[in-house]
Amino acid sequence: MSRSGITEAACQPGGAVGAYPIQTPAARYNFDIFNARGVPKEQLNGTPYRYWHAHAIAHIFGKRLSGNVDVLDAGGRDGRTLSLLKGLGLHGTYTCLDLKPTMAVTSDPDFEIETIASAFKDFSPRRCYDAVLFQTSLECVKDYREIAWVTGCLKPRGFVVATLHRRNTRRLYRSYRKEGGLYPRNEGELAPAFAEIGLQVMELFALGGVASRLCQYVTNSGLAYYPQAAFRHTAGRVFPELRHANLMGPVNQVLNPLMARIDRVLHFRPIGHCLLLEPASKNCLAPGV
Ligand SMILES: C[S@@+](CC[C@H](N)C(=O)[O-])C[C@H]1O[C@@H](n2cnc3c(N)ncnc32)[C@H](O)[C@@H]1O
Numbered sequence: 001m002s003r004s005g006i007t008e009a010a011c012q013p014g015g016a017v018g019a020y021p022i023q024t025p026a027a028r029y030n031f032d033i034f035n036a037r038g039v040p041k042e043q044l045n046g047t048p049y050r051y052w053h054a055h056a057i058a059h060i061f062g063k064r065l066s067g068n069v070d071v072l073d074a075g076g077r078d079g080r081t082l083s084l085l086k087g088l089g090l091h092g093t094y095t096c097l098d099l100k101p102t103m104a105v106t107s108d109p110d111f112e113i114e115t116i117a118s119a120f121k122d123f124s125p126r127r128c129y130d131a132v133l134f135q136t137s138l139e140c141v142k143d144y145r146e147i148a149w150v151t152g153c154l155k156p157r158g159f160v161v162a163t164l165h166r167r168n169t170r171r172l173y174r175s176y177r178k179e180g181g182l183y184p185r186n187e188g189e190l191a192p193a194f195a196e197i198g199l200q201v202m203e204l205f206a207l208g209g210v211a212s213r214l215c216q217y218v219t220n221s222g223l224a225y226y227p228q229a230a231f232r233h234t235a236g237r238v239f240p241e242l243r244h245a246n247l248m249g250p251v252n253q254v255l256n257p258l259m260a261r262i263d264r265v266l267h268f269r270p271i272g273h274c275l276l277l278e279p280a281s282k283n284c285l286a287p288g289v
Pocket residue numbers: 074075076077078080097098099100118119120121134135136137140141180
């Protein structure tokens with residue numbers, strides 16, 4: 001392991017660092033993601049899409065990070081990524097950046113925690129990171145120049161992981177779209193959008209197949225949407241702590257792994273992607289590093 005917290009494997013020939021591919025790599029299904037360790041339990045009973053991208057993120061982090069790390073969770077909201085980092089046996093610093101962070105944890109034996117309330121466009125990094133994560137937060141960003149700082153705040157072997165849903169998911173994301181998740185992107189749009197801010201797409205993991213998509217539609221958008229909305233507006237008003245209760249959790253917990261298995265056969269029509277990105281220039285420009 002290198003002192004920077006990045007595993008040496010990532011730097012070997014055939015690894016991600018070195019000669020950059022000229023073209024965006026084709027999206028591929030990689031069912032090895034489901035062998036990833038450290039996936040936080042609460043992510044397993046989310047939507048089928050979350051089930052997939054939580055595994056993809058754990059897979060990439062597990063392969064590329066070790067030991068002491070500096071991680072920025074951009075759009076990290078409640079800071080739940082910290083439990084993934086701890087599950088992977090990492091330590092170091094964890095920064096949760098969000099417009100409205102709700103992270104309750106302020107100290108941890110393994111991580112120095114920093115919570116920053118800021119819009120992406122107003123953020124200026126104070127340190128360099130081994131990894132920057134955008135987990136379902138880039139759908140809220142129309143113009144990637146708002147996150148152009150990311151390219152300059154990565155350590156020499158640092159990388160970015162982002163999840164993005166595809167455009168044909170309108171029916172799967174009613175409430176998310178209302179909250180600002182308005183900018184999904186398809187494969188062809190990714191490389192040009194990230195190239196504008198100096199990032200290259202190194203790998204593209206397709207997330208969700210036909211079964212997971214159908215399951216997400218039925219359980220999380222169609223069938224369950226109205227009962228959940230009714231619950232929030234009735235019991236949720238009387239008991240505010242129940243307003244964000246995941247009523248579908250136990251159902252998802254059973255269905256998600258089942259659907260992912262069926263998708264081994266029906267692996268097409270992905271819901272979204274998990275992207276691994278690296279900068280073309282390797283200089284961290286953050287002050288004080
Ligand atoms: C769908 S939530 C994802 C939260 C977390 N990453 C997860 O996967 O559970 C998107 C988050 O991005 C944050 N966000 C959206 N647009 C933002 C912006 N322009 N600047 C900073 N944070 C933003 C929101 O406040 C929200 O917490």
